[in-house]
Amino acid sequence: MALLEVHGLSKSFGGVTAIADLDFGVPEGQVYSVIGPNGAGKTTLFNMLCGIYSPDEGSIRFLDREIIGRLPHQVAELGVSRTFQNLQMFFNMSVLDNVKVGCHLRTRGRIWSNALRLPGTRREEKQAERWAREAILFCGLDDYLESHADALPYGVLKRLEIARALAASPRLLLMDEPAAGLNDTETKQMRSLIRQISGTGITVLLVEHNMGLVMDVSDRILVIDYGSRLAEGPPEAIQNDPRVIEAYLGGEIEYAV
Amino acid sequence: MSHLRGFYLLVAAALLLPLIFPDNYYVTVVGVTAALHAILAVSLNLLMGYAGQISLGHAGFFGIGAYASAILTTRYGWNPWPAMLFGLVLTGVVAFTLGRPILRLKGHYLAMATLGLGIIINILLVQTGSLTGGPDGLGGIPTLSLFGWAVDSDLRWYTVIVSVLLAVVWLVLNIINSRSGRALRALHGSEVAAEMMGINTTTTKTGVFVLAALIASLAGSLFAHQQAFVSPDSFSFFFSIELVTMVVLGGMASTYGAIMGAIILTFLPELLVVFEDFEVLIFGAILMSMMIFLPQGLFVGMQKLWRRVATEESRRGAA
Structure with a gap:
């Protein structure tokens, strides 16, 4: 059984759907990355995982306990910790x-x-x-x-x-864009730091835009687009997935107006 | 312990002053008022400077303590000590029940709400005349006595109030440099990060609000017994603002800064009396220039200046 299991998760703000019927599981001890184009719902997902937002539907189970309905400090008590995209020092x-x-x-x-x-x-x-x-x-x-x-x-x-x-x-560390804004040397340091963290047995859930870093450190990758799951699997499979390439490089872009 | 280094200096100064200057008006009269203000400023600083929650109604809790002691001892013949305790319980209940909803607000809105709270308490003191004596106040409050040792001279009041100040400072310094104090400062730094580190921000805010109110209430009871007279003027909105000024003037998030702010704001008007009509004008000008030249507050600003000079000295020494 996975350390963190997400089922049928949905969240919308007003009329805008941020996350739609999302399923995934993070196995214990792995580095699990969530990627997707800007606005795909990654940060919304993170905020639901740590109790800041409450989803409209679905369930988030950590160590087989429901996270939804708990406040952030109560989620932290279960063994979840996180870093922030915009520094919260x-x-x-x-x-x-x-x-x-x-x-x-x-x-x-x-x-x-x-x-x-x-x-x-x-x-x-x-x-x-x-x-x-x-x-x-x-x-x-x-x-x-x-x-x-x-x-x-x-x-x-x-x-x-x-x-x-x-x-x-923590048992689970959520990292929201740890390499954003870092130069090459710092990114390299960050890469080895993430590996070291994983080496201590802490499960890492990573959101990151630096694809080199993601492909390098991840055991599994979840790609989301428009709040739903586009693909999921080990880095090699993701790199060659045509749907992922299309979402990232454009292909034929259809704007939902 | 290292976080108490400054505290020992404070204790030494508090002990030496009355020994060197016994019966000096500025030590045993103005000094006692300054110490009382320092107790209030230190408690407000805990809330404002460390936890980052502004309060413009702190004088209200000071008033609840003072009036609880005044009313219960004069009208109902209570012993001062249980009266003081009653004041603390009453303050605790008021601060707890009102603190929870009020502290959901942030920034200017919190300032407005606490301002309202202080004003309401003040109006209640004026309007419930049959109990509080209304705007004329309430006199004939008996003095304190501790196991037969009556606090009946200026020097004795100095001993009592300065001892309470030192005790409060010791407790506050211990809190600041511990788990609970770090939780307060974290709240100020980033509420969302504090929550993610497992700090229950709601109860922490309410807790520090109640604690600050309790200290103010204790100061109020002491004030009532020392003055033997209370009137609503002492607990007005203006006094709340004066307390905020003390904290900001000394430097936010510094306990010694709050004490310094209290001492300056108490002594300055006394010293400026010589300027007669221009007293308030000069007082205002001094406050303004202090904030222009040391915007982080007097104590914190001087601390930083001192550190910069010290590092430059050592650098020059090394070269």
Whole structure:
């Protein structure tokens, strides 16, 4: 059974259909990519998977539990973490503190025990610091440990978002365009980082426009267009699929007016 | 612990001041008012500076605490301590029930709603005259006494209020540098990312709103007993604005900045009295130029300047 199973998922905004009757399953331990032309509904899909939007129809099961109806923080509790296409950094905090926020669900300290600095809080603080440093090291950000987030370049922030998500120790990591806006060197680093993440056993669901990266790191790829499934399979099959080529390169374009 | 380094300086200053200047008007009278304002500014900063939720009605909670203590001790003959506790419970209930719907709003709308809340509380204090004494206020509030130690001199009030300030600062610093404090700051940074990290933003917002209100209520009770008299003027919309000014002037998201803002805004009018008619004019000009030259606030701005000078010094030293 797949880690994440999506059945009959539909969502429309007003009269515009963003996702229509979508089915797919993400097997545990794989890098699963979702691609499609701009406006195909990828980000809408992501937002439904993590509880930000609620779909009109269908079901999303993670570890055999229904995600629909849960708030984002409740979805996070199940073991889902994510990064954002447009950076959602805590710019008012240091790199270390940003990543420590990622440890929120792995610690339990309540406000009164934090306020009185009880021994439990001291222990947890040390633990959170260890976890955060691990994630920072893993993403190659050790040089920026004490830096303030608002002083960092874009490429570093992209990795910082990943470090923060990893600090939560998720079962499933949703990555929304991790390579968008990165130069070639940074994209290469991102590629090996995604591989490393997958190597630790975390399942990765990737949305990305850089086809080289997608073909390189993915175990399976789902192509969506106009909110429905166009093709699904391993990278080689997708690359040679005529429907995919048509959707991307145009072929005969029919505009639905 | 490193996050308390500045706190020890604060404790030292609080202890030394009355020892060096006993019976000094600026220490034991204006200083006590400044400390009371600092308690309020620190609590408002928790909400505004750290969690990013503006409130223009903070004086309302200060008023609930003050009037709970005033009414229960004078009209019903309660002991001040249970009266204070009652004020806290009442504030907690009001802040919790109104906080949840109000904090769904953001930015200007939240400012408007909290503004309304503060004004409503103030109007209630004026209009329920049979209980609150109306616009004339309520006098004859007994002083506090702790196990037979009556707080009946300026120096004793200094001891009590400054101790409460230090306790509040210690608690707030501990919160800020822990899991709950990071949740607050995350809320300010990006609500959607905070949610995805497992932070329940709704309960976190309500929680910090209630906590800030409780601290303000405690300050209100102390204020009532110290002044022995309360009137609605002390809890008006203008005072809420003054509290916001303290936080912004010192520097948002800095507990020491809030204290500094409170001290400056309390002392400046005292010192400007010599200018008589021009007092308010000069006061306004000083505030404006402070914000023009140090837009991040006095404390935060100076901190950054200091850090820049320090790194340049070390660079020059290395070269």
